[in-house]
Amino acid sequence: MDVRSYIEENSAAFFSELKQWLRIPSISADPSRHAGVRASAQWLATHLRGIGFPQVEIWATGDDAGPGLPSVYACWPAADPAAPTVCVYGHHDVQPVEPLGEWDSPPFEPVERDGMLLGRGASDDKGQVLLHSLGLRACLAASGAAAPPVTLKLLIEGEEESGSPHFAALLRDRAAALACDVIVVSDTTMWAADVPSLCTGMRGLAAAEIILRGPQSDLHSGSFGGGVPNPLHAMAGLLAGLHDAGGRVTLPGFYDKVVSLTPRERELFGRLPFEEKAWLANAGHSLSTYGEDGYSTLERVWARPTAEVNGMWGGHTGPGQKTIVPREAHAKVSFRLVADQEPADVLGALQEYVAAQTPPGLEAVVLPEGPGVRPTTAPIDSPAVLAAQRAVARAFGAEPLFTREGGSGPEADLTEILGAPLVFVAAGLNSDRIHAPNEKVDMAMLLKGAEAVAYLWDELAEVSLSTGPR
Amino acid sequence: MDVRSYIEENSAAFFSELKQWLRIPSISADPSRHAGVRASAQWLATHLRGIGFPQVEIWATGDDAGPGLPSVYACWPAADPAAPTVCVYGHHDVQPVEPLGEWDSPPFEPVERDGMLLGRGASDDKGQVLLHSLGLRACLAASGAAAPPVTLKLLIEGEEESGSPHFAALLRDRAAALACDVIVVSDTTMWAADVPSLCTGMRGLAAAEIILRGPQSDLHSGSFGGGVPNPLHAMAGLLAGLHDAGGRVTLPGFYDKVVSLTPRERELFGRLPFEEKAWLANAGHSLSTYGEDGYSTLERVWARPTAEVNGMWGGHTGPGQKTIVPREAHAKVSFRLVADQEPADVLGALQEYVAAQTPPGLEAVVLPEGPGVRPTTAPIDSPAVLAAQRAVARAFGAEPLFTREGGSGPEADLTEILGAPLVFVAAGLNSDRIHAPNEKVDMAMLLKGAEAVAYLWDELAEVSLSTGPR
Numbered sequence: 001m002d003v004r005s006y007i008e009e010n011s012a013a014f015f016s017e018l019k020q021w022l023r024i025p026s027i028s029a030d031p032s033r034h035a036g037v038r039a040s041a042q043w044l045a046t047h048l049r050g051i052g053f054p055q056v057e058i059w060a061t062g063d064d065a066g067p068g069l070p071s072v073y074a075c076w077p078a079a080d081p082a083a084p085t086v087c088v089y090g091h092h093d094v095q096p097v098e099p100l101g102e103w104d105s106p107p108f109e110p111v112e113r114d115g116m117l118l119g120r121g122a123s124d125d126k127g128q129v130l131l132h133s134l135g136l137r138a139c140l141a142a143s144g145a146a147a148p149p150v151t152l153k154l155l156i157e158g159e160e161e162s163g164s165p166h167f168a169a170l171l172r173d174r175a176a177a178l179a180c181d182v183i184v185v186s187d188t189t190m191w192a193a194d195v196p197s198l199c200t201g202m203r204g205l206a207a208a209e210i211i212l213r214g215p216q217s218d219l220h221s222g223s224f225g226g227g228v229p230n231p232l233h234a235m236a237g238l239l240a241g242l243h244d245a246g247g248r249v250t251l252p253g254f255y256d257k258v259v260s261l262t263p264r265e266r267e268l269f270g271r272l273p274f275e276e277k278a279w280l281a282n283a284g285h286s287l288s289t290y291g292e293d294g295y296s297t298l299e300r301v302w303a304r305p306t307a308e309v310n311g312m313w314g315g316h317t318g319p320g321q322k323t324i325v326p327r328e329a330h331a332k333v334s335f336r337l338v339a340d341q342e343p344a345d346v347l348g349a350l351q352e353y354v355a356a357q358t359p360p361g362l363e364a365v366v367l368p369e370g371p372g373v374r375p376t377t378a379p380i381d382s383p384a385v386l387a388a389q390r391a392v393a394r395a396f397g398a399e400p401l402f403t404r405e406g407g408s409g410p411e412a413d414l415t416e417i418l419g420a421p422l423v424f425v426a427a428g429l430n431s432d433r434i435h436a437p438n439e440k441v442d443m444a445m446l447l448k449g450a451e452a453v454a455y456l457w458d459e460l461a462e463v464s465l466s467t468g469p470r
Numbered sequence: 471m472d473v474r475s476y477i478e479e480n481s482a483a484f485f486s487e488l489k490q491w492l493r494i495p496s497i498s499a500d501p502s503r504h505a506g507v508r509a510s511a512q513w514l515a516t517h518l519r520g521i522g523f524p525q526v527e528i529w530a531t532g533d534d535a536g537p538g539l540p541s542v543y544a545c546w547p548a549a550d551p552a553a554p555t556v557c558v559y560g561h562h563d564v565q566p567v568e569p570l571g572e573w574d575s576p577p578f579e580p581v582e583r584d585g586m587l588l589g590r591g592a593s594d595d596k597g598q599v600l601l602h603s604l605g606l607r608a609c610l611a612a613s614g615a616a617a618p619p620v621t622l623k624l625l626i627e628g629e630e631e632s633g634s635p636h637f638a639a640l641l642r643d644r645a646a647a648l649a650c651d652v653i654v655v656s657d658t659t660m661w662a663a664d665v666p667s668l669c670t671g672m673r674g675l676a677a678a679e680i681i682l683r684g685p686q687s688d689l690h691s692g693s694f695g696g697g698v699p700n701p702l703h704a705m706a707g708l709l710a711g712l713h714d715a716g717g718r719v720t721l722p723g724f725y726d727k728v729v730s731l732t733p734r735e736r737e738l739f740g741r742l743p744f745e746e747k748a749w750l751a752n753a754g755h756s757l758s759t760y761g762e763d764g765y766s767t768l769e770r771v772w773a774r775p776t777a778e779v780n781g782m783w784g785g786h787t788g789p790g791q792k793t794i795v796p797r798e799a800h801a802k803v804s805f806r807l808v809a810d811q812e813p814a815d816v817l818g819a820l821q822e823y824v825a826a827q828t829p830p831g832l833e834a835v836v837l838p839e840g841p842g843v844r845p846t847t848a849p850i851d852s853p854a855v856l857a858a859q860r861a862v863a864r865a866f867g868a869e870p871l872f873t874r875e876g877g878s879g880p881e882a883d884l885t886e887i888l889g890a891p892l893v894f895v896a897a898g899l900n901s902d903r904i905h906a907p908n909e910k911v912d913m914a915m916l917l918k919g920a921e922a923v924a925y926l927w928d929e930l931a932e933v934s935l936s937t938g939p940r
Contacts, residue, residue: 215754222877226776229760236709284685288831290699306696315781361758407692
């Protein structure tokens with residue numbers, strides 16, 4: 001029996017299993033649902049044991065500040081000890097469901113409708129995790145082998161929707177068990193049902209609060225206005241100066257480590273049927289595009305670094321007028337980063353910039369919001385990405401294009417701590433309404449995703465990953 | 471008996487009267503104290519009748535929105551019908567007293583200490599109103615006449631500390647009764663006890679809120695950041711652009727109507743013993759001066775127009791990071807104006823500026839905060855100011871210098887609606903802690919102030935005011 005036939009014959013059972021899992025409300029951000037997250041881990045562990053994984057463990061997480069929520073780890077060694085090792089990453093916790101009134105059916109009572117499976121976690125990320133179970137069974141059924149062609153490890157996190165607070169520590173503690181040649185992340189999307197694609201990079205992040213302090217208290221602008229520096233004015237100048245006239249970020253050295261898009265990557269991005277008007281309509285009807293000169297919108301949001309003001313405040317913000325020179329000004333800024341920018345470099349450059357731009361008499365403070373997130377990349381010519389490209393082409397019947405994502409989760413920790421390259425293989429769609437009411441997944445996409453990973457293990461078994469670029 | 475002897479002999483009685491008045495808590499901003507404001511008006515009316523004013527009235531104020539707090543009006547006609555008419559402006563309401571714990575003695579139980587009289591309203595403005603009572607009595611005693619040498623009108627407001635909401639309407643309604651040749655305002659300060667001075671101008675005000683709207687809701691900066699305009703960035707650019715590199719305001723036509731300081735005015739300002747370090751120390755120990763190139767600090771805060779950001783806000787302002795492109799940005803801006811700038815012109819120029827500077831795709835709104843306040847001026851070579859200069863020189867034994875004030879109250883309405891020039895004659899000091907705990911007044915200053923106004927009526931009787939410049 002070939003992979004596709006196995007998947008077709010077992011699809012009803014697969015969706016029945018998925019619905020069982022979706023009924024468990026594993027909302028990691030809601031302490032009252034933490035029992036649900038633990039039950040979800042138990043369900044998955046039991047399921048993986050049931051399909052034959054010889055090693056399945058529930059890994060507790062936590063630190064001095066308190067316990068975390070469990071990850072599920074499973075390992076099925078290849079028969080050939082020389083076969084490469086693949087670690088699949090996904091997560092079994094889900095987003096909160098508010099506003100509950102906007103759901104057409106209860107979020108934890110999954111229902112099928114017009115080829116879609118509706119329910120919280122259907123796409124993000126339980127559906128995309130469970131397709132690996134179906135894919136692996138199809139792979140084994142098609143080959144008749146007792147073990148997969150690669151050593152397959154699964155690491156399914158329980159705190160991704162809460163910012164993965166214990167994930168890096170878990171990776172460090174369990175680095176030996178998780179050792180691998182390639183990491184397959186199944187927590188992104190494809191371009192469209194008829195435009196299969198592979199994500200090839202995610203932007204990183206550096207964020208900070210800037211505080212400018214001036215007078216020791218708010219001053220009467222009649223008495224002092226025009227004679228002393230105004231922190232809000234100075235902040236406006238600082239923020240306005242973060243970009244030059246061409247939309248480039250002005251922090252010293254900001255672009256030094258940026259890996260430019262290759263002509264090939266730009267050409268492939270250009271093939272995506274991107275409808276800018278529809279994209280803009282999601283943001284606001286009167287909005288127009290804006291950004292760094294010389295780049296398309298997709299290039300701007302996927303592959304170019306940015307500076308954004310996320311918030312600012314200071315002085316009188318209530319009704320009416322209060323004619324003051326305010327004592328201080330605040331701004332929250334963040335930078336989306338692309339390979340090979342380092343968050344620490346960018347935060348250092350921000351401090352340098354703020355110090356240089358602050359007028360005499362004002363005091364400036366830059367408070368980094370954590371260490372930031374490194375950008376990740378999966379180069380389109382790496383052996384693992386090429387293997388995934390072949391697997392997806394076989395399953396979907398079309399050559400996949402390449403995308404990126406503008407933000408990221410714990411992927412940078414995965415590749416850095418485990419020391420292995422990333423490949424993004426997903427079956428979600430941008431229309432899945434993840435994080436929103438009426439989350440859904442295209443059932444046909446999940447089956448094709450399962451087929452793609454079944455082929456992927458064969459493809460990866462045949463290439464040399466140890467020499468591939470990180 | 472000369473003016474000075476009369477004042478010396480009657481000073482104890484004068485301070486006893488002032489203390490009676492100060493015991494009445496006439497806080498106009500506190501509705502629970504409005505009975506106090508009414509009692510204060512009654513006290514003053516009774517007092518003025520007692521010293522011989524033939525006409526004393528309590529004028530109710532208010533509008534469709536409700537009743538206001540009363541002003542006191544008094545008139546004592548000159549014997550000579552050709553004598554000029556003077557209208558003295560002051561107010562009998564006082565500031566709130568919070569924080570009460572910071573007062574060394576109860577705010578409405580006036581006490582004398584080291585030549586100072588402490589209590590709410592001692593300087594601002596009951597002390598400076600009542601010195602006119604003593605001054606007038608001294609003037610009459612010295613001349614032996616039954617009426618003052620000018621027709622003297624008093625208009626003592628009861629809502630100045632609440633923004634004078636009904637004052638302009640009162641002036642219009644009572645314009646016939648208030649008709650005068652010159653307005654004497656006694657609600658400012660002198661430079662120092664040993665540096666007598668006359669205020670010669672007050673800055674006006676125009677204020678507005680600017681709103682920039684972009685996305686219809688906050689956007690995820692991973693998905694949209696770098697590809698759409700950010701309202702906070704655009705606001706920062708707008709605000710930063712309000713000044714050029716020399717600290718001049720960039721609104722179109724902003725300086726067109728500004729009456730420049732004359733070399734004589736600059737020279738006289740320069741004679742004031744201004745200690746910039748001490749002035750700055752009141753604002754913040756690490757602050758330095760800042761402002762329009764080519765002007766001293768006093769010139770900047772008294773005689774040059776400004777643009778200030780009084781408040782701004784938008785996006786995420788809570789703890790932690792939220793990586794959004796925010797839907798909108800707000801700023802409250804205000805402009806201090808000098809003669810002959812018009813608030814309406816400046817608000818129009820602001821609208822023009824904002825419209826021109828807003829990037830495509832964002833919507834801008836400018837909401838003026840009321841009609842603004844016109845700047846006022848009392849030119850140093852006007853007959854009334856020259857008369858006041860002579861009167862103050864006689865009382866204080868030193869030639870007064872000239873100051874201005876950076877802000878203003880209802881003075882613009884007075885001069886505009888009554889059609890008469892302003893003269894500022896005050897006996898307060900900047901060290902009087904007005905609007906703050908432990909407000910006080912220098913008792914010797916009040917007596918010298920009374921002496922100055924006693925001389926002023928004689929001086930004004932001798933000059934032709936009708937031909938003086940407005």
